[in-house]
Amino acid sequence: MQFNQGRALVIGVANYEEVRRLPEAVLNDARDTADALKSPSYCGYPDANVTVLTDGQATLAGIRKALAELAAKSTTDNTVAIFFSGHGTRVGSGGAMTSALVPYDCRRSDLTGTTLSESELSAAIAAIKASRVLVIVDACHAAGAASLKSDLGEVGDDGLDVGFDEKSLQQLASGTGRVIFASSRATEVSRVLRGERNSVFTTAILAGLKGAAGSAGDGTIRVFDLFNYVSEAVRQAVPGKQHPIFKASELEENFAVALDLGGTKSLAPRYAVRERTLEQIMSDLFPAGPTDQQIWLRAGGDVANLTLGGTGRSQWFSALRLLSQGGGGRNITRESLIDEALEEFPSHRELAALR
Structure with a gap:
């Protein structure tokens, strides 16, 4: 190939x-x-x-x-x-x-x-x-x-x-x-x-x-x-x-x-797989980025810590990477972000599965 x-x-x-x-x-x-x-x-x-x-x-x-x-x-x-x-x-x-x-x-x-x-x-x-x-x-x-x-x-x-x-x-x-x-x-x-x-x-x-x-x-x-x-x-x-x-x-x-022809053919590290899935879901639900519907702020985050240039998808990519490194605001966690999103979309099964 x-x-x-x-x-x-x-x-x-x-x-x-x-x-x-x-x-x-x-x-x-x-x-x-x-x-x-x-x-x-x-x-x-x-x-x-x-x-x-x-x-x-x-x-x-x-x-x-x-x-x-x-x-x-x-x-x-x-x-x-x-x-x-x-x-x-x-x-x-x-x-x-x-x-x-x-x-x-x-x-x-x-x-x-x-x-x-x-x-x-x-x-x-x-x-x-x-x-x-x-x-x-x-x-x-x-x-x-x-x-x-x-x-x-x-x-x-x-x-x-x-x-x-x-x-x-x-x-x-x-x-x-x-x-x-x-x-x-x-x-x-x-x-x-x-x-x-x-x-x-x-x-x-x-x-x-x-x-x-x-x-x-x-x-x-x-x-x-x-x-x-x-x-x-x-x-x-x-x-x-x-x-x-x-x-x-x-x-x-x-x-x-x-x-992707080489390597061990194992899955990517778990952190990458999980973050990629959440990134895709959040990009679909909040396409304008973390400021869409004030979702990041509502989850306890600090918008001032985010890089907000570019498309909503790239903003979510940067924001979730920052969150995985312990940044993004004193009170925001992965769980608080998912919970706040579920308030808006309570029937979203894929999102609920990430809790």
Whole structure:
């Protein structure tokens, strides 16, 4: 079997010309992700549909060309995955500050002119005709790699204001069917544990793609389920230190990102299965999101703690993930939310079964 509609661009940069180098795990992340996508035992992407750029191939011109080719070849029937592992930086100042991905040939004397800005990357993503696009950004290695996992110098010694901020991630997610995964919050780092082949984040991505995220029963791995798995796996690996980010603005479909051909063929972890079911039910009953009929507030939650951008489905996804991590308000629980919903829909058997 092949996931014939799948196309991918995978980029990894560790050994920069001028900018401080990163651990070998960054290149392993890119290569291993590409291998998993192309594997007939795992994700089933056709070999010809996966482009890989590492180090000297990942120049600014090289990345631009690959993005343009991806846009030219993609159709509305495609699912497109873009993976970047390397440095991210903030450029500009004040209200004009934005984020950018750092290519192999970045020049410290001209960061604005030699990096791939959020606006340019957003435009490149918008040019892709595919109706389903997943962008995975692992661009916050710098602080963690330098100060925790290697002897490559101190943070900022090459003039980079490291990281990729959440405002820029939200801009990348603009448009129907666009989803962004980022490895960590803007104030955190993407961790590489000593002696491990991959970063903590990509270790979870790879496990999810190889079957641990579980399928929806149709032989595919779907975007919400993959992120649910990755988020929980990272949380367990480095408790309280790294929190992957999910961004989407116009997303209703829990679309397939790959075939589910590998792994143990066991069900997804119980937390993921339960949360997915409640998410689907709440999205049906309260389609505008957690503020619909004030259901979150009535269940004891604090709406101020929620991310309310995007569609009702994506709001429920984020809200229930926050609730599973102990957030969302002091008095709200999974049980109080279900009980409050049952006040509105007392005959809903599926909902009652979750109590």
